[in-house]
Amino acid sequence: MKEITKETYINWYKDMLFWRKFEDKLAAVYIQQKVRGFLHLYNGQEAILAGCLHVMELGGKDKMITAYRNHVQPIGMGVDPKRVMAELYGKSTGTSHGMGGSMHIFSKEHGFYGGHGIVGGQIPLGAGMAFGDKYHNTGGVTICCFGDGAARQGSLHETFNMAMLWKLPVVFIVENNGYAMGTSVERTANHQDIWKLGLGYEMPCGPVDAMNPIKVAEAMDEAMERARRGDGPTFLEMKTYRYRGHSMSDAQHYRTKEEVEEYKKIDPITQVLDIIKEEKYLTDEEIKQIDKDVKNKVAECEKFAEESPYPDKQQLYDMVYEQENYPFVKHK
Numbered sequence: 001m002k003e004i005t006k007e008t009y010i011n012w013y014k015d016m017l018f019w020r021k022f023e024d025k026l027a028a029v030y031i032q033q034k035v036r037g038f039l040h041l042y043n044g045q046e047a048i049l050a051g052c053l054h055v056m057e058l059g060g061k062d063k064m065i066t067a068y069r070n071h072v073q074p075i076g077m078g079v080d081p082k083r084v085m086a087e088l089y090g091k092s093t094g095t096s097h098g099m100g101g102s103m104h105i106f107s108k109e110h111g112f113y114g115g116h117g118i119v120g121g122q123i124p125l126g127a128g129m130a131f132g133d134k135y136h137n138t139g140g141v142t143i144c145c146f147g148d149g150a151a152r153q154g155s156l157h158e159t160f161n162m163a164m165l166w167k168l169p170v171v172f173i174v175e176n177n178g179y180a181m182g183t184s185v186e187r188t189a190n191h192q193d194i195w196k197l198g199l200g201y202e203m204p205c206g207p208v209d210a211m212n213p214i215k216v217a218e219a220m221d222e223a224m225e226r227a228r229r230g231d232g233p234t235f236l237e238m239k240t241y242r243y244r245g246h247s248m249s250d251a252q253h254y255r256t257k258e259e260v261e262e263y264k265k266i267d268p269i270t271q272v273l274d275i276i277k278e279e280k281y282l283t284d285e286e287i288k289q290i291d292k293d294v295k296n297k298v299a300e301c302e303k304f305a306e307e308s309p310y311p312d313k314q315q316l317y318d319m320v321y322e323q324e325n326y327p328f329v330k331h332k
């Protein structure tokens, strides 16, 4: 595996802090009704993305697909965060010209394939992307992420079967954050080790401490290498936690505040910062400067989104039909 160095820790700290603050800002502007519709935040789960990025070949070769908790993954993969923020604002400068919104961030150029609102819909799609890479012999690997709720969809089984049969270059990640909306993992099945679903297909599988990016990177490295050498898929259960509600309107009666606080004690950003301090990789001043830079970068994204124009009304008629001059009935 690519060595985890001083620079890795510093970059992990910078990136994860930025993702956290970026999403905190989204929560704030959502309350001001500047961002509308649904908003599902990733706070607490950042170590999964940080660990994955450590072993991915970016620039379009390796790919990622996920559900609607999808704002920071494209940023990690190189998409301009200003454009992601603008997409959430519904502005024309957004990644999908403001037509996708929160659940549909997408950038083929960066290898990020969404952003899917249908729970579990991305599982077969991810296998299809991997099939494409195998067919065209690109050497790329697809990382296909989904939640513990999505893991109970039937499509997972058909996908696992075919992915193993065809030895597709894909890593399936279930981000087990404990809950599917308000339903805990205990209430969805008679077992809690979701990774064991891989055993029925003889797919290499296992659990990962996903509050720790080092553990994620190690597990992912093995899985990516397996896929690259043509030995097929892996199924990893990333044990994580989401600090915020399922989406913005969630009274969270299904869990206690104490439970959330317990997980914050093993927060991924704090874990990385502790290593940085212990190893004296940065001085207190340098850490403060990073925090300041992150704050400024988030403010720049907000400013860009605020000042960008809404799409022109004409855009309503664009990208609907391939036929140009489709005879729309325009209402006054």
Ligand SMILES: Cc1ncc(C[n+]2csc(CCOP(=O)(O)OP(=O)(O)O)c2C)c(N)n1
Pocket (backbone or CB within 6 Å): 067, 069, 117, 118, 119, 120, 146, 147, 148, 149, 150, 151, 177, 179, 180, 181, 246
């Ligand atoms: C096919 C389908 N069924 C139901 C829903 C409604 N729904 C949206 S999110 C969600 C929970 C999914 O939870 P999980 O897969 O654990 O992901 P998490 O939100 O925890 O990241 C449900 C049931 C949906 N969007 N699509």
